[in-house]
Amino acid sequence: MIAALILTSTDGLVIFMRGDLERVLFDxxxxxxxxxxxxxxxxxxxxxRELTVIAVLHGSLMFVAxxxxxxxxxxxxxxxxxxxxxxxxxxxxxxxxxxxxxxxxGGGQIVLPEVADRDVLILDDILDSGxxxxxxxxxLGTAEPxxxxxxxxxxxxxxxxxxxxADYVGFEIEDEFVVGYGLDFxxxxxxxxxxxxxxxxxxEQPER
Ligand code: IMP
Ligand code: MG
Numbered sequence: 694m695i696a697a698l699i700l701t702s703t704d705g706l707v708i709f710m711r712g713d714l715e716r717v718l719f720d721x722x723x724x725x726x727x728x729x730x731x732x733x734x735x736x737x738x739x740x741x742r743e744l745t746v747i748a749v750l751h752g753s754l755m756f757v758a759x760x761x762x763x764x765x766x767x768x769x770x771x772x773x774x775x776x777x778x779x780x781x782x783x784x785x786x787x788x789x790x791x792x793x794x795x796x797x798x799g800g801g802q803i804v805l806p807e808v809a810d811r812d813v814l815i816l817d818d819i820l821d822s823g824x825x826x827x828x829x830x831x832x833l834g835t836a837e838p839x840x841x842x843x844x845x846x847x848x849x850x851x852x853x854x855x856x857x858x859a860d861y862v863g864f865e866i867e868d869e870f871v872v873g874y875g876l877d878f879x880x881x882x883x884x885x886x887x888x889x890x891x892x893x894x895x896x897e898q899p900e901r
Contacts, residue, residue: 710882714889721886727863732763744768745811749775752818755875756846771806777825788828808838818875820845823853
């Protein structure tokens, strides 16, 4: 009875996932306070301009939703779907864009978001090896935007395979595998309302 109660309540599920974490790095109030700062900075930097925000899915979902509601500027939102991890804790180095047209008449062609002559701000969850953001920057750059900046919630302190300058960074973290607040391991933990370090032995377990 008690177990059933725990597992059917939202708090219970969060406690359940909490057990998979080595430690919590940033709780919800800390994340929200930092978002207030970044949003104020972005709002100031882009005043009297119209932003085109490119959200890199899925990891940036929570970040984008919470950050954009703090930016009182006219803006457009486009989403990109990208995969580079393929279920592992290390990036494969290959960045796969999911950019096909939704309608069958589009013929499944690659379609870039509309960025020509726009002030583009790329939002991603985390800067790790740099492969993903370098590839996105390069790809969007071919469409000749007026400007491109990068904003990430987290940046790992490490030597990157590809150097990427992030103009706005929420938090710098050590080179550890983190989950929660949109960040996943094999698709799980995105709904944790805070960010924590995943227990390292879970990274080694076979996929279930
Ligand atoms: P990069 O291409 O190595 O910079 O990795 C970028 C992507 O890998 C991020 O957008 C995340 O989706 C994922 N990633 C990198 N580090 C972590 C992590 O610690 N936890 C969860 N996902 C991560
Ligand atoms: Mg991501």
